[in-house]
Amino acid sequence: MQPSPIRDLTVGLFVLAGLAAIAYLSVQVGGLQGERGFHLYATFDQIGGLRPRAPVVISGVQVGQVSSIELDENLRARVNMDVDPKLELPVDTMASIMTEGVLGNKFLALEPGAEDELLKDGEEIAFTENAVLLERLIGKFVNDAGLDEE
Amino acid sequence: MRLPAIERLGFKSQLFVDSLGGFAIFTLNVVRCAALPPFRFRRFVDEVFDAGVLSLSIVCLSGFAVGAVLGLQGYDTLVRFGAEANVGAVVGLSLVKELGPVLTALLVIGRAGSATAAQIATMVTTEQLDGLRMMSIDPVDFVVGPKALALLVVMPLLTALFIIFALAGGYLVGVMLLGLHGGTYFASLESAITFADDIVPSLSKTLVFGALVGFIATFRGYTSEPTSSGVSAATTGTVVTASVCVLLFDYVITALWGI
Numbered sequence: 001m002q003p004s005p006i007r008d009l010t011v012g013l014f015v016l017a018g019l020a021a022i023a024y025l026s027v028q029v030g031g032l033q034g035e036r037g038f039h040l041y042a043t044f045d046q047i048g049g050l051r052p053r054a055p056v057v058i059s060g061v062q063v064g065q066v067s068s069i070e071l072d073e074n075l076r077a078r079v080n081m082d083v084d085p086k087l088e089l090p091v092d093t094m095a096s097i098m099t100e101g102v103l104g105n106k107f108l109a110l111e112p113g114a115e116d117e118l119l120k121d122g123e124e125i126a127f128t129e130n131a132v133l134l135e136r137l138i139g140k141f142v143n144d145a146g147l148d149e150e
Numbered sequence: 151m152r153l154p155a156i157e158r159l160g161f162k163s164q165l166f167v168d169s170l171g172g173f174a175i176f177t178l179n180v181v182r183c184a185a186l187p188p189f190r191f192r193r194f195v196d197e198v199f200d201a202g203v204l205s206l207s208i209v210c211l212s213g214f215a216v217g218a219v220l221g222l223q224g225y226d227t228l229v230r231f232g233a234e235a236n237v238g239a240v241v242g243l244s245l246v247k248e249l250g251p252v253l254t255a256l257l258v259i260g261r262a263g264s265a266t267a268a269q270i271a272t273m274v275t276t277e278q279l280d281g282l283r284m285m286s287i288d289p290v291d292f293v294v295g296p297k298a299l300a301l302l303v304v305m306p307l308l309t310a311l312f313i314i315f316a317l318a319g320g321y322l323v324g325v326m327l328l329g330l331h332g333g334t335y336f337a338s339l340e341s342a343i344t345f346a347d348d349i350v351p352s353l354s355k356t357l358v359f360g361a362l363v364g365f366i367a368t369f370r371g372y373t374s375e376p377t378s379s380g381v382s383a384a385t386t387g388t389v390v391t392a393s394v395c396v397l398l399f400d401y402v403i404t405a406l407w408g409i
Contacts, residue, residue, distance in 0.1 A: 007195075007196070007199050008195060010199065010203050011195050011198050011199045011202070011203060014198070014199075014202050014203045014206060014307070015198070015202075015307065017307075017311060018202075018304075018306070018307025018308065018310055018311055019307065021307070021310035021311045021313070021314045022306065022307070022310040022353070024310075024314065025246070025310055025313060025314070025349055026345055026349050028340070029242065029246075029317075029339060029340055029343050029349070030343055030344060030345030030348065030349040031340060031343075031344060031345055051341075052344070053340075053341055053344060054341070055341075104235075105341065
């Protein structure tokens with residue numbers, strides 16, 4: 001087979017396109033990212049259905065994502081998150097687990113506080129609000145209704 | 151007393167085990183030739199052209215069609231539960247985890263695997279491989295190795311392109327045809343798929359499939375009868391054996407490692 005520059009060029013372009021596709025799938029779709037941003041964590045008694053890669057939002061604007069969730073030594077849920085390093089979050093920022101709509105995905109909402117002191121990389125968000133479990137609410141509601149009747 | 155049926159079964163079993171052993175030796179031989187110099191880079195590039203570039207159109211077109219139909223079916227099913235916002239997750243997960251690797255492997259078997267087997271089998275029939283041996287060139291090193299390696303390398307690249315085109319097909323149907331919000335499609339897609347749990351296993355699968363197709367196609371061609379019916383048997387055998395192996399291995403990999 002004769003060497004042909006056009007053939008070689010198409011092979012090169014093909015390999016590049018394939019590698020670009022793999023990179024796109026890994027970084028954009030798969031969410032692969034190097035160590036960057038600002039790491040914070042928060043501890044919850046109940047995280048409901050919060051999953052890694054869930055969005056972290058402030059006033060509904062996404063500023064980061066949940067990087068991992070683990071059980072800490074006190075058997076509470078420790079949620080690690082990466083947020084935008086440009087943010088200046090006061091130490092009394094509150095983290096709550098919310099739901100998009102009634103049955104939607106869970107996400108983590110941050111509500112900045114009023115202190116002058118700022119959270120630093122790797123610190124804990126001390127004020128947290130647990131996920132509200134719909135089935136518990138319903139159970140409580142049914143219970144209360146039953147008690148009232150008696 | 152003769153038991154012809156049982157005798158025949160025993161003979162067939164011996165043949166089967168014999169060919170399995172032959173396949174293992176052949177595989178090791180190909181790996182040895184690919185790992186040790188001389189590296190046939192020129193030959194490898196030509197084979198990547200045949201296996202990869204020429205498969206590109208069929209892979210992209212099929213990917214687009216598969217993604218479009220997944221979007222349509224996913225939307226139809228999910229809209230009954232009011233969960234049509236999750237079309238992106240349905241399309242993306244099924245593509246990345248199963249349909250992308252398996253369908254691309256089947257397409258490559260039909261397009262490039264059969265051609266590889268037919269080409270090597272024809273070289274066996276026309277004694278070209280014997281000609282190479284006469285010139286003390288190892289045909290496994292010169293012909294078989296680059297072909298098998300090219301199929302192995304090409305498979306993940308084609309699969310990734312297949313998935314990209316399928317996601318575009320799903321986007322076209324879901325967003326432009328059925329009126330989903332584009333951001334919803336990508337948000338549900340991106341939150342459903344993770345690099346470590348979905349993309350890496352998917353790529354490992356494609357490497358296994360690429361190795362399977364490469365070794366089976368070259369083995370069937372290399373060991374074909376030197377007749378015209380031998381060439382056709384090698385081609386058919388490649389398509390059948392490789393397709394079945396890909397589907398079986400897919401099940402085994404998924405069951406063992408849950409990916």
